[in-house]
Amino acid sequence: MSGQHRTPRGGRIDRARPIRFTFDGHVYEGCHGDTLASALLAHGVHLVGRSFKYHRPRGFLAAGAEEPNALCTVTRDRARTEPNLRMTQVELYDGLDAASQNSWPARGFDVGAINDLLSPLFAAGFYYKTFMGPRAVGGTTMWAKLFEPVIRRAAGLGRPPTEADPDHYANRFAHCDVLVVGGGPAGLAAALAAARAGRRTMVCDENPEMGGALLTHPAAEVDGRPAAAWAASAVEELRRLGATVLPRTQGFGYYNHNFVALTERLTDHLAHPAAGAPRERLWQVRARHVVLATGATERPLVFPDNDRPGVMLADAARAFLHRWGVKPGTEAVVVTAHDAAYRTALDLHRAGVRIARIVDPRPRPAGPALDAARAAGLPVTAGGTVIGVKGSLRVSAALVARSAGAGATDHEAVPCDLVLMSGGFTPAVHLFSQSRGKLRFDAATQRYLPGDAAQAQSSAGACAGAWGLAAALDGGSAAGAAASGGEALRHAVSGDHPEDGGGTLGTLPHGRDPSRVKAFVDFQNDVTAKDIKLAVREGFKSIEHVKRYTTTGMATDQGKTSNMNALAIAAGALGRTLPEVGLTTFRQPYTPVTFGTLAGAARDELFDPVRRTPIHGWAEARGARFEDVGQWKRAWYFPVAGEDLHAAVAREVRATREVAGIFDASTLGKIEVVGPDAAEFLNRLYVNSWSKLGVGRCRYGLMLNEPGFVMDDGVVGRLALDRFHVTTTTGGAPRVLHHMEDYLQTEFPELRVWLTSVTEQWAVIAVQGPRARAILEPLVEGIDLSSGAFPHMAIREGAICGVPTRLFRVSFTGELGFEVNVPSDHAAAVWDAVWARTEALGGVAYGTESMHVMRAEKGYVIVGQETDGTVTPDDLGLGGMVGRAKPDFVGRRSLSRPDLVAPGRKQLVGLRTEGTAVLEEGAQITPVPDPKRGAHAIGHVTSAYASPTLGVPIALALVENGRALTGQTVYVPMPGGAIPARVVSPVFYDAEGERLHG
Structure with a gap:
């Protein structure tokens, strides 16, 4: 039997399909289509848990997402345990195993109910007051030491699972003309109007069945059919017209540019989900117009x-x-x-x-x-x-x-x-508020309604103040027609009773001692009317402060049933009107969303995907040690014969400077900037000028952010009048592309430019050293590698080993250098050919550590290492690159701010120390050996290495007025004593640059 309180007929359940389930160890029977709440009520079970703070007996208050009391934990197996599910939303399936929460040893007899008797100790703000009692040794309160462990164990709703979630979650992006949130009468009518107009339409509803209030009016008829039957036919028509209909789907976040996030439950209602089926799906929807038909919640x-x-x-x-x-x-x-x-x-x-x-x-x-x-x-x-x-x-x-x-x-x-x-009823205006729409207070009905919309959006039905099926259907149809340019239809409704009279806010008069009885405002957080009045008496006048002090409207409930009553009680205590008190913030998600949905596939190996270059396998086979650079695995160094890091790096650096070395630079970010206005676009994004850069030439580019600080750098090559090949730092590639797209779309939309990331398309093989030209000459076709035909900072297109190449004449080591760009599919073969030539001439393959050492010897900076987010071009000694004659570029005006041109700024310098000790990167620098004498730190070490080329330790540092201190001694305090260092030029090797022109 499905329960003694089941009606003999009626409802939307299938009585011919019984379902057995377990609640707190007791076996019950329900019907297909039941929720856990309806099935328990059918058996007369009202007591379903205990309250959060006072452990008072609690039963069902609501029938949907607004339910604050009836929270449960559903367990499928040890790894599939989910707490804090609303029983009113848990769909019954055969074998469902649910348990009540917040009670011990049982919900009928809970020892925690002693809290109800001790409630005077737990008034509003008791946790603040408890933790601010008499101070103990060390500054911790005695009360905190006593109560904090107990409170932490008791806090929270439900217990999280202890094992990893074995399920997976899907993610989908979608675009539509009209998105309708809410599948009640207003939502279905809006979706029909849009779909009939031929617009791409999506409609979602958090319930398993579309219809909303149409399903609770059995005597009502719409267009000559029972209301529920009309809802079913509307859904069928929408699907027939190609609309996307999403039941069990909640719209939980409304963001800029009509971007709405939805979460769809896919398998939670199934007893035996198909193997591999995703549990939930996150929809990220961009809509031309949004219709909100989210209904209203009874107070x-x-x-x-x-x-x-x-x-x-x-x-x-x-x-x-x-x-x-x-x-x-x-x-x-x-x-x-x-x-x-x-x-x-x-x-x-x-x-x-x-x-x-x-x-x-x-x-x-x-x-x-x-x-x-x-x-x-x-x-x-x-x-x-x-x-x-x-x-x-x-x-x-x-x-x-x-x-x-x-x-x-x-x-x-x-x-x-x-x-x-x-x-009375409170319109569900949370999504409207999240969209930055302005709410208006209707004094006649004492409720907040949607006012001026900030985006292409409209509200319909009960959430807009329309009451009754006829008003909801007509309002929804009008909203859908306005959103789609279609025709609004009027629906014939009979048997509807659209009474919307009355309503009350605040506490009913009762004349009883509030210290002896509790009148609850927020059921989930155990907040009473007395608590709110106490908060006001204790000086909290802002409703946001009252909310935090009392916790009303917080946690998973988000004030669905409590918000308006709490506002009214606070307003009465403050002697203000409701509009004067205002509303608290509607935070997303209004109804909880699982972490799995938000994380999607970003977990385990995909949490931070590992990226490998096409040459990774070769390096791995040669015994390379790898380091993580962003998401990339990069060869760190190549040890031979048991070498450690320092020995391997010394060998790689010496061989590269004496003969040649090859390096996998495929991880560099690469962006194709194409279009008639490509040069002008780069002019506005970089500090230097690009209009006069000749085709086939390269230039080092420096990019700033709006405050004028260095954001990224890289070499930019001009392939044609309307085409540039832009390189970025490895870690900065996505940030730079986003920066470019942002400015192109929002600040410079008139420019005819297209941006394409080609990082993965081109692999890069850097060939550096005196014999670099000799290595490449037999392999390259169609490119003259002589210095006269192919000077430093030039780019040529041709072939290498029979495959297309973009060959750059650039160097990050200070030696004669080339960077061979080839399609990634051919990279391994080209690398093998280049390596064979390199090895035959006595060269080496080198890793990122050797690259760092060689660039530091030349004084070349790495953005993110020599910069800390507050460094300007002049701080790096690159002020001469700034195109002062250009009318504007991102960050230009900021460079003239007083604090960016003030004396005393930190400047990039070199440091030389005696002996063999290498300074620690990040170490502070002081002007005197003993900082205890009151001297402040004047800078810090940004890079430090043992230089195989020079045979001494070197370092780069940012130091106040650093260039003016050249030749002077500064100190690096360390546990073993301060280390003296002489300030020198940051260019330690080949200051004239003769070697890279070889």
Whole structure:
């Protein structure tokens, strides 16, 4: 049996497909289409957990994503354990194993309930006050030492899994003309209007079945069909028209340029997911227009003990009845300040639930809903209130006062096992707010509604303040038509009851001592009305500060059911209106999203993918040691005969300078800049000029960011009047391309330029040393390698070993040098040929460490090593490169800021030390040997090596007024004593540059 509280017919479940599941070790039976919540309610299970702070008994409050209480842990196996799932969203499948949270030893008897008795100790802000008590030795409070370990163990919701997640997650990018978030009546109508207009349309809804309120109005008809049947036919038509329909998909983030993030649950509802099937999918959607149809959330009423199991939102009870065929109780008291709850009472009455009382705090309620309730014989107490409930693990009676003023002195206990409440509805405007839209406060209905949109976006249905099926359908159709240029259709609706009268905010008057009873505002965080008033009394006037001090609206709940009541109570305590108090920030995700969805494939080996050059295998076979440079594996050095790093580097450097060396430079970033305005684009991005650079010539380029600091550098070759080959640092390649794209799209859109990353297309073999030309001459075709025909800083195109090449005459070692660019598919073969020539002439292959040593001997900088994000071209001694005659370039104006031209800036210099000790990179530099005498650090070491060429240690450093200190002695304090160093030119080797012109 699927439960004694199941209705004999009705609902959206399949009664012919029973499902067995386990909750807290007890086996139950539900139906296909049930949620865990509906299946438990069908068996009369209301107590499903304990509250976060006070461990009070808690039951179901809502029926959807807004549920704050009913959190559970679902376990498929040891590695598939997920906490904090809302039971109202957990779809039932055969064998589901769920457990309640935050209780021990059991939810019926929880020793943590002692916290409820000790609640005076846990008032708002108790953790701040606890950790700021009397100071102990070392500055830690005694209270913190005592309580912090206990609080940390108790904090949090649920327990995370202990094993790695074995599932995988998909990621998809999509573009559409119209994206509709919400698959209720407004959303379906908007999507239909857009799809019928021939637009690429997407519609998503977090529920398994599209329809929203259409599924809870069994008597309503749309266009002559039952409302639920119309919803199903609308989904079929959308799919037929080619629209993307995504159930079980939440829109959780709305960003700039109509970029919306969605998460789709793919297999959580299946008992046996297909092997290899992804569990969830992250959709990253860019839409021309977005229609938000996110609906509205019913607000609870704030009165004493309103958190007891059996106290539920009226609209949730209606959903359980009509969507899942479940009567959430047998005898109900309905307390409402909104007309819609009367319809819920009528529906429950017809289903066999005895309505013991309808209590309406409004003094003179009126309308067709009230008339229908009275005509059905339902007892109504107008102008009354509920001042509390009886019962511990389940409601047994509601304490009803006939007038709000009577309070605790004149009330009666009305027996019931269900209390339904409705304080009105709060539009779900979180996505609209995230889009930077401006909310407006509607004083008549006391709610925030979408105002001016900041993007191509519109809102429809209940989230826009429209109430009832007819208004939602018409508003959605109009929004979809406006977004697509199509036709808005009006839908014929019958059986709809669009009452939107009433609503209340804040605490119901009850006249009871707030120190003895708790009236909850935020159910998930155990925040009471008293807590919010206390925060105001203690000086918190900003609603954001009140939120943090009390924790209301935080955690996974994000204030869905609590936000407006909390604002109203704070406003009352401050003596302000709601608009004056304002709203807290709607943070994404509004409903929790798994880490797996956000991480996607970026885990294990793909968390930080390893990139290898086409020559990696050759280096590995030759015993190379590798280092990580960004994501690349680069040959660090090539030891032979048991050499260590220092011996190998010394041999590689000497051989390269005496004969030749070859080096795998394939990891350099390479960007093709093409178009009629390519030179002008580079003029604006780099400090130096490019307009007059001749075809076939290269130039060293320096790139700044807006503040004027060095961002990247590299050699740029001009292949044609409209084509440049730009190289970047290995680690800076993606950053530079993004920088270029950003400026091209947002600052210089008039320029006719196209950017293409070709880093992986071209492998680079650097051939350096006096015999470099001799190595390449027999292999190169169509290029004259003589100095006259092919000077330093030139580029030629031809062939090497029969494959195309872009050959650069450049050097990063100070020797005669060439960089051979060949298509990556041919790189290994070309490398083998070049290596054969190199080896025959007595040359070597060298790694990144030798490259670093040789460039430091020449005083060449590495961006990211000689720079720290605050270095200008002049600081590096490269001020002469700056094109002062150019009208503008990125960072130009910043270079004239007073602090960037002020005396005393750190400048790049060389350091020479006596002996064999190599300075430590990053070590501080002082003007005196003993910094304890008050001298401050005047710089730091950026690079330091033992120079095989010079036979002495060398270093590069950034030092205040460094160039003016040339010839003077500075000191590097170390644990063994300060090391003296003489300030010299940063160019240690071949200062005249004769060798690279060989």
